[in-house]
């Protein structure tokens with residue numbers, strides 16, 4: 352468009368123009384202001400970008416450091432703000448959780464985004480009472496302006512980027528001898544690739560998909576993705592070529608299936624020996640040529656209700672929980688209310704070599720409950736941890752259900768279910784007791800994940 356065609360825009364009072372601009376998408380604002388030189392000189396008007404920054408979650412001027420809202424919004428917030436939130440990875444068996452949050456700026460340095468890996472306890476560090484612990488957050492990644500990174504980190508950046516260029520750095524190089532290095536963030540397109548476990552002599556078994564056709568309630572499909580170009584995941588069939596793998600150890604391989612998984616986020620360290628972004632390897636090896644795929648995790652923080660109160664309903668239990676799945680340690684479970692079945696489902700967001708992430712660990716029927724006989728009830732409550740068995744237990748909520756169990760590897764022929772009872776003892780705590788005889792008694796204790804603020 353020529354200059355004279357846009358000249359009428361100047362007849363609009365600037366305040367009104369500003370209001371129009373704040374309602375356009377960022378791309379449209381840039382396009383619009385590029386129509387003429389005079390308009391372009393207004394592109395840096397911080398009032399336009401301040402409003403946008405606030406809607407991206409940054410309203411504290413401290414965050415800017417010495418930079419303008421224009422630079423901070425267009426370089427960092429517009430592209431990366433959709434990372435803020437919790438993401439669940441599809442690592443075979445274990446899964447893995449990473450949480451992105453804002454970190455404040457200082458007088459001179461602009462704030463940044465930190466990616467915290469959930470560090471869940473292994474059984475050794477667990478308390479003797481068997482109660483699970485809340486996750487520790489280990490900062491694994493820092494996304495911010497190159498000019499604000501430490502000298503050591505800046506040296507790791509190969510092509511000497513402009514100080515106003517945004518970079519992603521691994522901030523937990525492990526082993527410590529690793530040099531400072533970058534992290535590659537990508538969005539991978541939808542894929543039909545699934546994981547398979549190849550066992551020496553035994554053959555090849557499909558590993559549960561994450562998400563899967565049956566279990567994807569944990570995935571938040573309303574969350575936006577960072578604005579990177581989507582890369583296509585190439586199709587690989589390692590089953591047909593599995594003879595090339597040494598079949599001496601259990602090994603994860605990949606091949607296409609009919610189930611289409613949606614787009615996902617991937618993160619890889621530039622140093623392949625860095626363990627910073629990986630959850631602990633627990634079983635088997637992987638020959639899959641891909642980085643784990645992360646999906647937005649639906650985080651509902653439900654306020655707990657006293658189970659002895661009349662306001663308590665099964666849905667008071669929905670949300671994220673931490674549970675001690677001994678001997679594996681603490682795992683993250685989503686309690687999901689299935690309206691059709693009138694049942695509570697415990698979906699594994701992280702898992703282990705027996706019952707992996709993405710499976711339904713337990714299902715508790717909450718519609719048709721026959722009350723327990725007093726003797727039976729007393730017997731069940733006597734098996735709770737001391738703290739809970741000594742309290743006023745007359746009005747604890749008890750529900751019958753079933754728990755999925757499996758031998759190592761989670762092969763279809765090696766799975767069975769155990770009758771359980773769920774005992775809800777407090778707003779943010781419940782237990783699951785197995786009633787099986789022969790295979791040994793089990794007690795799983797759950798505490799609610801209270802969530803934390805990811806904003807500043």
Ligand SMILES: [Zn+2]
Nearest residue numbers: 521620625627
């Ligand atoms: Zn690294």
